[in-house]
Amino acid sequence: xxxxxxxxxxxxxxxxxxxxxxxxxxxxxxxxxxxxxxxxxxxxxxxxxxxxxxxxxxxxxxxxxxxxxxxxxxxxxxxxxxxxxxxxxxxxxxxxxxxxxxxxxxxxxxxxxxxxxxxxxxxxxxxxxxxxxxxxxxxxxxxxxxxxxxxxxxxxxxxxxxxxxxxxxxxxxxxxxxxxxxxxxxxxxxxxxxxxxxxxxxxxxxxxxx
Numbered sequence: 001x002x003x004x005x006x007x008x009x010x011x012x013x014x015x016x017x018x019x020x021x022x023x024x025x026x027x028x029x030x031x032x033x034x035x036x037x038x039x040x041x042x043x044x045x046x047x048x049x050x051x052x053x054x055x056x057x058x059x060x061x062x063x064x065x066x067x068x069x070x071x072x073x074x075x076x077x078x079x080x081x082x083x084x085x086x087x088x089x090x091x092x093x094x095x096x097x098x099x100x101x102x103x104x105x106x107x108x109x110x111x112x113x114x115x116x117x118x119x120x121x122x123x124x125x126x127x128x129x130x131x132x133x134x135x136x137x138x139x140x141x142x143x144x145x146x147x148x149x150x151x152x153x154x155x156x157x158x159x160x161x162x163x164x165x166x167x168x169x170x171x172x173x174x175x176x177x178x179x180x181x182x183x184x185x186x187x188x189x190x191x192x193x194x195x196x197x198x199x200x201x202x203x204x205x206x207x208x209x210x
Contacts, residue, residue: 075210076108078203084108087209096143099197102157104146111205114175117147119156119193124170126180130156131167131190147193149173152200156193164189 076084076095085095088105096105107114119130130149146155150173167190174181 076207077210079206080204082203084203084207093209097155097197099155102160102196103143104155104157104196105143106145106148106155106199108207110207113148113153113155113199115145115148116175117145118175119147119149119173120167120169120183120188120190121171121173121180122167122169124182126171126173130173130193131165131169132156132158132193133169133172133188133190146196147173148175148199150178152198154198155196157196158191159194162192164191166190 074087076087076093078084085097087108088094088096093108094105095108096103107116118133119126120133121130122128126149130147132147144157146157148155166187168185168187169183169190170185171180171182173179
């Protein structure tokens with residue numbers, strides 16, 4: 001072999017060794033490059049597409065709420081812990097009773113029962129037979145609301161099978177003040193009311209719900 005050919009072969013071997021050393025150095029710094037080899041296609045890094053899955057980014061997940069409990073039904077109890085009934089209407093705290101086969105609903109306030117239905121009397125001192133000034137609202141309902149008057153907190157409902165009567169009204173019972181109020185005499189078509197139950201014999205205010 002001539003000296004010229006020997007020098008060319010030596011130079012080629014030097015370039016080959018240099019290329020191998022450079023490849024080894026780059027592979028140590030970038031493992032993915034070492035695995036690809038010469039002529040391999042690098043992985044796609046950038047906008048979503050083939051070979052790239054972007055991380056899922058969204059609003060932070062709030063921890064579950066604590067300290068609040070859903071209460072589907074509330075029950076009313078009196079001052080002695082006796083159960084009054086379940087609340088059927090949470091807006092007005094209405095409970096229902098059945099006495100001697102007669103159903104009625106009533107509102108429970110912290111210190112008393114209430115209905116907003118008033119009794120009217122022919123006597124000026126609320127001592128005559130009580131009557132309803134608006135009986136149709138109660139007698140035609142499947143769950144009537146009684147009037148409340150004395151003695152104590154007595155619930156009154158329209159007389160079963162009774163007829164409307166013309167009554168000259170001179171007084172009425174005010175539930176809020178538990179007193180008799182005088183009216184200017186006026187004739188109204190009323191239904192006679194009958195006492196159903198004195199709620200004071202069963203329950204003692206104040207009332208609470210839980």
